[in-house]
Amino acid sequence: MKRVIRFVLNGFEVEVETDSHMMLLDVLRDKFELTGTKEGCGQGECGACTVLVDGLAVNSCLFPAFEVEGRHVTTIEGLIGEGAKLHPIQKAFVDAGAVQCGFCMPGMVMSAKALLDENPTPTEEEIRAGISGNLCRCTGYVQIVEAIQLASQYIQESKRG
Amino acid sequence: MKRFDYLMPSSIKEAIEAHLQYGNRAKFISGGTDVLVKMKQKALDVDCLISLRRIPELKGIEANGNSIRIGAMTTFREIIGSSLIKERLPALWKASSVLANPQIRNVATIGGNISNAAPSADSVPPLMVLDTKLIIQTSNGLREEVLEDFFLGPGSTKLKEGEVLKEIVVKLPSLECKTFFIKIGRVSQDIAVVNGAIAMETEGDEVKKVRCVLGAVAPTPLRLKGVEEKLLGQKITPDLIKEVQHLAEAEVRPITDVRASMEYRRHLSGVIVKRLIEMAIGS
Numbered sequence: 001m002k003r004v005i006r007f008v009l010n011g012f013e014v015e016v017e018t019d020s021h022m023m024l025l026d027v028l029r030d031k032f033e034l035t036g037t038k039e040g041c042g043q044g045e046c047g048a049c050t051v052l053v054d055g056l057a058v059n060s061c062l063f064p065a066f067e068v069e070g071r072h073v074t075t076i077e078g079l080i081g082e083g084a085k086l087h088p089i090q091k092a093f094v095d096a097g098a099v100q101c102g103f104c105m106p107g108m109v110m111s112a113k114a115l116l117d118e119n120p121t122p123t124e125e126e127i128r129a130g131i132s133g134n135l136c137r138c139t140g141y142v143q144i145v146e147a148i149q150l151a152s153q154y155i156q157e158s159k160r161g
Numbered sequence: 162m163k164r165f166d167y168l169m170p171s172s173i174k175e176a177i178e179a180h181l182q183y184g185n186r187a188k189f190i191s192g193g194t195d196v197l198v199k200m201k202q203k204a205l206d207v208d209c210l211i212s213l214r215r216i217p218e219l220k221g222i223e224a225n226g227n228s229i230r231i232g233a234m235t236t237f238r239e240i241i242g243s244s245l246i247k248e249r250l251p252a253l254w255k256a257s258s259v260l261a262n263p264q265i266r267n268v269a270t271i272g273g274n275i276s277n278a279a280p281s282a283d284s285v286p287p288l289m290v291l292d293t294k295l296i297i298q299t300s301n302g303l304r305e306e307v308l309e310d311f312f313l314g315p316g317s318t319k320l321k322e323g324e325v326l327k328e329i330v331v332k333l334p335s336l337e338c339k340t341f342f343i344k345i346g347r348v349s350q351d352i353a354v355v356n357g358a359i360a361m362e363t364e365g366d367e368v369k370k371v372r373c374v375l376g377a378v379a380p381t382p383l384r385l386k387g388v389e390e391k392l393l394g395q396k397i398t399p400d401l402i403k404e405v406q407h408l409a410e411a412e413v414r415p416i417t418d419v420r421a422s423m424e425y426r427r428h429l430s431g432v433i434v435k436r437l438i439e440m441a442i443g444s
Binding site: 057 | 162164197202212261262263348350
């Protein structure tokens with residue numbers, strides 16, 4: 001079953017023809033060539049495919065493509081600001097040394113974004129709960145938690161100007 | 162993944178009609194975090210998924226007299242966000258907040274968790290320790306099932322082909338009735354090794370009412386009737402708790418799987434019951 005779906009992708013209205021058995025992840029990677037979003041387990045365990053749908057973190061590997069009709073989708077590519085400037089969360093991950101192999105990073109950053117959008121100054125416990133759906137096999141998470149604390153600080157500072 | 166059609170009806174009526182047309186080659190899908198995983202693992206093989214996500218009548222949480230009505234398509238995120246649930250059904254709130262992880266809770270629904278009928282379903286013990294009934298929409302009207310009698314085995318319920326779980330109706334416990342939930346897993350976002358809930362009301366020192374349910378210890382969530390009978394009318398003492406702990410170990414029928422051995426689940430069952438009682442009398 002084919003269908004043209006329309007949605008807002010990283011701020012742009014888009015439409016694309018897709019098959020009924022495709023997941024949002026397939027559409028992002030194969031149709032839009034937005035390969036920042038990764039497929040890890042494909043079963044909603046690892047979080048490498050995390051994107052935001054209407055501001056909420058979801059596993060795009062388990063999100064049927066047809067379901068994004070009329071919704072707002074944000075991927076890691078959508079965080080880059082004008083002049084290809086890193087988003088404060090991305091900058092914090094780099095500054096805190098939180099990135100090793102990098103495979104989990106797009107999903108991890110998107111979960112951090114969903115968390116900080118809702119709770120701008122989370123405790124360490126809240127950060128750990130916020131990224132509990134994202135597996136990282138390199139870092140042991142300590143630097144990632146520190147990166148999100150730093151990101152929170154960057155965002156607060158930028159708000160104060 | 163296998164090819165399948167994907168329908169998005171906007172009313173229950175339309176959804177049921179579509180299902181009847183496809184027969185057993187179709188399945189309803191809510192958040193999809195179980196159904197799509199089963200499709201990917203080839204544990205489920207259907208030609209059509211019928212999404213219930215765009216049906217407004219399946220959504221929402223509301224107080225209705227002495228009960229709370231939860232639409233089957235209410236997500237766990239919405240349950241955690243409900244102050245009504247947090248205040249009046251704290252064990253369900255707790256279970257919802259430790260179910261899987263944020264990404265899953267943002268899409269997974271309570272109706273899906275119940276219909277999927279996993280013996281380990283986190284939302285079931287807290288609902289089963291209270292008087293909970295399920296309202297089911299059929300092609301010719303509504304029918305009801307008591308939650309406790311709803312499960313037939315792992316993945317199997319009294320929902321018949323083309324029937325939609327519409328809402329969950331929980332009778333509010335009295336203000337004296339305390340409810341608690343405990344989940345033990347390798348990590349909390351993992352599927353429970355054993356989970357459980359208690360609803361207990363005491364008068365003076367004596368147990369006036371009690372219900373205790375454990376999950377992942379039998380083919381369906383299990384009410385521990387032996388434990389309940391033992392506690393009823395008694396004063397809670399350390400000796401009684403120890404006795405009840407052994408009763409719980411004897412009453413469960415766990416299996417060994419990748420998450421835990423039968424022996425460990427049996428041991429945990431006693432520990433969880435002990436802790437639930439201690440929480441209930443400590444509060």
